[in-house]
Structure formats: C-alpha cells, structure tokens
Amino acid sequence: MVLHEAYHVLVFDQEWDPNDARHRLVSLLNHPYVEFYNQSKRISIMALDLAVRHKLGGRDSLILANLMANNVPVFYTHDKDLVELKQISDKRFAIKLEDPTD
Numbered sequence: 001m002v003l004h005e006a007y008h009v010l011v012f013d014q015e016w017d018p019n020d021a022r023h024r025l026v027s028l029l030n031h032p033y034v035e036f037y038n039q040s041k042r043i044s045i046m047a048l049d050l051a052v053r054h055k056l057g058g059r060d061s062l063i064l065a066n067l068m069a070n071n072v073p074v075f076y077t078h079d080k081d082l083v084e085l086k087q088i089s090d091k092r093f094a095i096k097l098e099d100p101t102d
C-alpha cells in the first residue's frame with residue numbers, strides 16, 4: 001500500500017511521468033531491505049480501531065496497523081498529522097512516528 005501511495009504522490013502531486021515513477025518504484029522493490037507484509041482481517045479490524053481512536057484516515061490507519069502487527073518499531077513519514085502523534089499504541093503493539101528530516 002505504501003508503494004502505491006508513493007506512486008500516487010509522485011504522479012499526481014509531484015507531476016512525474018507515470019513510467020518514470022513506475023521505474024523508480026520497481027527499482028526500490030529490488031532493494032534487499034524492502035519487505036512485504038500480508039494484510040489480514042485482524043489487521044483491518046485493528047486499522048479501523050486505530051482510525052477511530054486517533055482520528056486517522058483509512059489508508060494511514062491500515063498502513064500503521066500492518067506495520068505494528070509486524071513489529072516495525074518506527075514509521076518515517078513527512079505527514080505532519082502523523083508526526084504530531086509521535087507514537088501510537090494498541091494493546092500489544094506500538095510504533096513511533098518520526099519525520100526523517102528532523
């Protein structure tokens with residue numbers, strides 16, 4: 001989902017050529033540190049709970065729930081609304097929200 005969010009931002013907000021955006025994102029997929037996590041009903045329910053509790057959008061909450069369920073400790077983002085939260089916790093999981101440029 002993050003990859004497709006990046007594509008959307010690059011093409012529709014940054015006005016990149018769609019083929020260039022695709023090429024760069026496919027290159028990222030080949031990096032050895034890029035991991036994919038499965039989404040499940042449990043993660044979707046967790047995301048809905050996060051959305052309600054923290055007033056998050058559906059996509060943001062789904063991304064965060066998936067990362068939290070897979071024990072990712074920090075999510076780096078430029079999204080000011082997320083960074084303001086600093087950390088989100090849910091029963092057994094927690095994730096820090098940081099801007100990588102700060």
